[in-house]
Every structure is written in C-alpha cells, then in structure tokens.
Amino acid sequence: MLETPRLCLLLIAVVGLVQGMFLLLLLYQQGKRAFCANRWLFVFIIAVCLSFVEDLTDVLLEPSITLYLIPVFLTATFALMPAIFLYFREIAGHSPRWPLLHFAILLPVFVSLVVSVFLILQNFQDLIVNEGEIELELGNHFALGMIFLTVLFGLYLQVAIYMIRTWRVTYRYLRQAGEQLGADEKALRRWVRELLIGISIIFVIFAATTSLDIATTESDWSVVLVQIGFVLVFLRLCHLIAANPALFVQAEWDGQDQPQSTPRYLVDADEIERICRRLATVRDKGELIYDPLVSLPKLAAAVGVTPNQLSFVLNQHLGKSFFDFINEVRTDEASRLLVNEPDRTILDIATSVGFNSKSTFNLAFKKITGKTPSVYRSETLSRRNPIL
Structure with missing residues (x-):
C-alpha cells in the first residue's frame, strides 16, 4: 500500500506526462514548416517528461532497479536549457551552425553518472533500504561525493549561463519583431515574457528538487509541494503554446506553388x-x-x-x-x-x-x-x- 505522499507523487507524474504528450501532439500537428524551431521544444518537453517518468519509477519500481536509471534521468536535465535556448535562437533567425555542440556536455555527465553507479555497487554492496528509498552515506566515499557535487554544480552553472543567454537573444528578437514581422508587439512581448518566466521557474524547481534528492532520501510533503508547483507551471506553458499555434513558422517553398500560409519568423x-x-x-x-x-x-x-x-x-x-x-x-x-x-x-x-x-x-x-x-x-x- 502506497503512502499518501508517494501516491501524490504518482498522480502528479501521471498528470505531467499527460500534459507533455498533449503538447508534443500539438507541436507535431503544426507540421514541417514549424519543425526547425519546434524540434528544440520537442527536446525540452521530452526531457521534462523524463523527469515525470523518473517519479513514476521511484514509486513503482524497486530501488535497486531505479539506481541503474539515474544516469539517464539526471543527464536529461542537462538537455533542458540548451533546448530552450536553441528554440529562441531559431525563432530569432540566428540559427547556430553546430547546434548539437550545445548538448556536448551530456556525454561526460552520463559517463560520470555511470561511474558513480558503478562505485555505489562496488562500495555499498549492502544497500540500506528505508521505506522504499536507498540511503547512502556519500560523505564516507570521497570520489562518489565529488562526482555528485560536480554534476550538481555543473547543472546550476549551466542553468545560470543559458538563462542569461536566452534572455539576451529574446530581447534582441523582440526589438526586431516589429520591424520584420509587423507583429503585435505588446501581445508578442507578453507571450515571450510569460514563457520565459515559466521556464525560469521550472529550472528553479528543478534545482530545488535535485538538491532535495541529493540532500535527503525522504519523500516528504515538501517534495510533493515542489512537484505540484512544477506541474502547474508546466500546465501554464502548455496553455501558452497552445494559445499561440504556429506563431513562429518557417516557410516551405518549391519555386512553383505559392506557400499555403505566411511564415512568421525573423530573417537571417x-x-x-x-x-x-x-x-x-x-x-x-x-x-x-x-x-x-x-x-x-x-x-x-x-x-x-x-x-x-x-x-x-x-x-x-x-x-x-x-x-x-x-x-x-x-x-x-x-x-x-x-x-x-x-x-x-x-x-x-x-x-x-x-x-x-x-x-x-x-x-x-x-x-x-x-x-x-x-x-x-x-x-x-x-x-x-x-x-x-
């Protein structure tokens, strides 16, 4: 029988996954013309959905099994900020030549976490399981503790750097949007501001939950409240994107037929x-x-x-x-x-x-x-x- 906090986490994860699937379907329906920008939103949403899958596995699977999934779930969080940054770069008409380089950090993070799991299995053969959670004394193993602290510090540093870069590229986009698109600047500014604030809150929540996961192994009500806030913000993001379908769309043009609709993005x-x-x-x-x-x-x-x-x-x-x-x-x-x-x-x-x-x-x-x-x-x- 699941305890009330764990049952709440299970329900929150299910609701979050449903929201994520709805948003993926919505973006898919916008078609190929929107794919250049929306592909990065796909990456962002899939990474968010993986966090909900992690909550499901924590509740439904044995701790010894979820231990092997740590490298996958924690590495996915490092794809969130580059994905949203590339999305705004794309709609601003400044596509990077090598966008996948922004995800280069995923490989060393994944390798580090695989090593950490190996060290756990090697040095903590008698894992202490308490109320469905594995308790580890990381302070007793210097290398293991340093790996987790380095990964956590790297996540915080990445979020800070990319948030600054995202706000900067978005500011430049808003300055040019009126000139090139003839857009409703007030509505566009409000849309972008709400989207960025929502994303910023999501990353703050991610940082908080990651810290809680490392600092404590107890699934208490504080974690539940944080996850509820996360789902509410994610729901608002779904509504924002759903209310502005195909806002930024690149054109298909074969040189013969007239495009079916007008693109709305800045030109580089x-x-x-x-x-x-x-x-x-x-x-x-x-x-x-x-x-x-x-x-x-x-x-x-x-x-x-x-x-x-x-x-x-x-x-x-x-x-x-x-x-x-x-x-x-x-x-x-x-x-x-x-x-x-x-x-x-x-x-x-x-x-x-x-x-x-x-x-x-x-x-x-x-x-x-x-x-x-x-x-x-x-x-x-x-x-x-x-x-x-």
Missing part, C-alpha cells in the same frame, strides 16, 4: 539570400510583376514571406522600395519589347507590362532610363541599323 543572412533568389524567380516568370493589380502582399505571398519581411529585404538589402522594384522590372521588359517589336505601339507595350496608362509608363521609364520610351526606341534602333 542566409534567409535573405534565399528570399532574393525566390524574388528573382518570380521576377523572371514575369506573370505577377506584369499584373496591374500586383501588390506588396501578393508578391510577398508568392515569395513565401510576410509583407514586412519582403519590404525589409527590398529596403535594407536591395536599396529600393516595392514600387521601384516593380517599375524597374517592368521597364526592363518594356525596353526589350520597344526594340524587338518596333511595330507595336508604346501604349500596347505599356499595358502588356502592367502600366495602366501611357503617361504613367512614360514617367516611370524616364525616371529609370533617363529617356522617354519613344526616344529610347528611336536611338536604340538607329544604333542597330545605322544609315550608311
């Missing part, structure tokens, strides 16, 4: 190059550019970005406005038609490339080439066919 240098290539493809096709009703949202949808992102790339990296870009492409095509089809009227050519009137065409053409269409045609044709 590599993405700017990809946007420029997509823009060149749309320009070369010409159909949309020569449409008299073309607009910034239509062009952005064809490229696979938001209007704010396209405007950002045009202004900051190509040095021109949307209308300047459209008029330049139309003028280039009109210049070709004026020379290659000399029998066509200027008005016919103007309307074929998207201008609504001859006067508008003349103004745009002269602004770009410095000549009117008629002068450009006559001078170019005369150079091609000089009078002998």
